[in-house]
Amino acid sequence: MLVLGGAAAASSGLLAACGVGTGGGPAAANGAAEVTGSFDWRKAAGTEISVLQTPHPYQVAFQPLLAEFTQLTGITVKADLVAEADYFTRLNTELASGAGNYDAFMTGAYFIWTYGPPGWMEDLRPWISNSAATKGDYDFEDIYEGLRRSTSWDFKVGSPLGSGGQWAIPWGFETNVIAYNKAEFDRRGIRPAETFDELIQLATDLTDRANNKYGIAFRGSRSWATIHPGFMTQFTREGCKDYTLQGDQLTATMNSPEAVNFTRKWVDLARTAGPTSWTTYDYPDCTADLGAGTAMMVYDADSATYPQNIAGNSAQAGNLAWHPGPAGPDGNYATNLWTWSLAMNSASKKKLAAWLFIQWATGKEAQTKAVQTGKLGFADPTRASVFDGAFKQTLGKFPGYQETFERVIGSTDIKFTPQKQFFQTTEDWAVALQDIYSGQDAKTRLDALAAANTAAVNRAS
């Protein structure tokens, strides 16, 4: 999950233009072909690699396991952490410089669309398919298909996700669904909403400003990250699309009649049943309100609400439950995802060791251990076998979590059209929501946004 980082990613073009990194020169050669012979975990024994990470339950779960990796491979891992708000500023600088200080790093799938084209990321597909570098039982296909597709693209405007290189391996991920205060729902004898109109009514009924309680929390800050969780999920379920391909040009369609109608309802929902300072809300605010008992529902990442139900983490721990959220008019549960993935720096000088680390961390065995021992949980594992095995065993006190996941996973992937101006155009989308919230006409504002975004994404191509 992500709060910030788009600004840093958006500046990468400027850095490349300054002649920094590989932006202006040839990309580093893929290193997979240099690995020959039979597979051996100890092929890079004695190497030390550096990994750039941000504090997160996934990282917390894996930190104690690094000693086991060292024991297995003889490779030591130096993990540097940077706070989430500054993480992509730091990563951007590192990758743009071409310094190769970090061999592997955590990244989100959207960032591939910015970091991939200048050649800053190593294509991992040749590594996966090289039997000398990848153990026979790695089973890449065990990772959910929507996740594999979401981390692959050929960087051509109009090409769908899943075409081109595999730029990162999904490590942990989240679906965007509803988490709600089950204790309060049970007390009132009510159930989660099954349609968007029901959700609006339910959230409005649950709002009691005098007692500092409101119906539903979702993000509203001036950031691209406002669009990707609940908004994009419901936007897609209601049959809306961000762009359509016409010839070789993308046309923004966030101003289609259905999109305008949905956006108007979404903003009205924020106004009548959302947090009073909605335009500043990021995911920690939403989940904190759910944990405090102020918000009755949250429409955001399942993994973000998951820790709030762990004893000792929040006042409402033990009282929360999950639901897929409103289905679309045709009953679809299209769901947008966020995945923290592991990627390799193309400027790394220790690529084999970096790949062995990525392979180990995204493998069945390590992910199972992380699920079983992670202090803050490991929601959600990216492998079907780990979800069905170890993870399900942890869900006893998380009502509806498994059912929700199983309902949406088949239709979960990135619902955005991949394009290189993602961060700027999507932040502009969030600004448009804020403008509508403050009183501007939805149709007029979305028309202006669509015109600007159409120009931006095609200019970039």
Place this chain on the structure above:
Amino acid sequence: MAAKELTPGQRRFSPASLGADLVLLGWFVFSLFPLVWMVLLALKTNADQITTFFAFTPTLKNFGIVLSDEGTRLTSVNFTDALFNSVINCVGAVLVSLVIGIPAAYAAGRWQYRGSNDVMFTILSFRFAPELMVIVPLFVIYNQLGLFDTNVGMIWVLQLVTMPLIVWILRSYFQDLPAELEQAALLDGYTRRRAFMMVALPLVRPGIAASALLAFVFAWNNYVFPLILTGSRHTPVTVAVTRFLGGGGQAYYNLTAAAALIAALPPLIVALSIQRYLVRGLSFGAVKA
């Protein structure tokens, strides 16, 4: 009837003075409230950090976590080491700035030559230039020179923060110092160097203390340079504090507040220990202008 004469320090009671006192008290509470809130937050458990305001059962556990192995496991950095790194970086940066900056300030204060103001404004511009503007080239250079994630590298880059402050504040001090004092020393047979060391320097001691402290505090609080130019081995305290924020749905505002309070102690101790010089320095030096 004539009003009774007041003794020094005594004030005449009036509704206006009472009102002024109340306004001052209100301003005092308003100004210090963020600090009070931070202290309260540092004393709360995870469950209390969002749900309570003033009524909660306080705990000192957060300070223990920050300084213990548990904090290290959570953030991958030993907070005590981070404090030590900050001390090394800031003391080193201030000492280097004093060694180079004091003669520079003396020369700038005593002699006017063609372009001297341009030189001074160039030095000042290092302070005002946005750090993000220079960070990428610095990052590249630091990697090439092997200065990335080193204390020497941090001491060097912090000159951009400390040097302009020290040079500009001390230049003003030297300008205020009567040149006749040094001329008298020269007449007595002192060399220029000895006159500087034995006459001018002792007289600007409060200024040196004040500017050094200000430079130390600015260096201590710097965030962008260490964020980009250090890794896990030489992480200073400003970067270490933010690692306690957590991520992925679980924020540790309580641990962050505890870490920030611990991080605020060294500059506070330094300020209190040279308080006598500081008051004189700020009263008589450049700040008076």
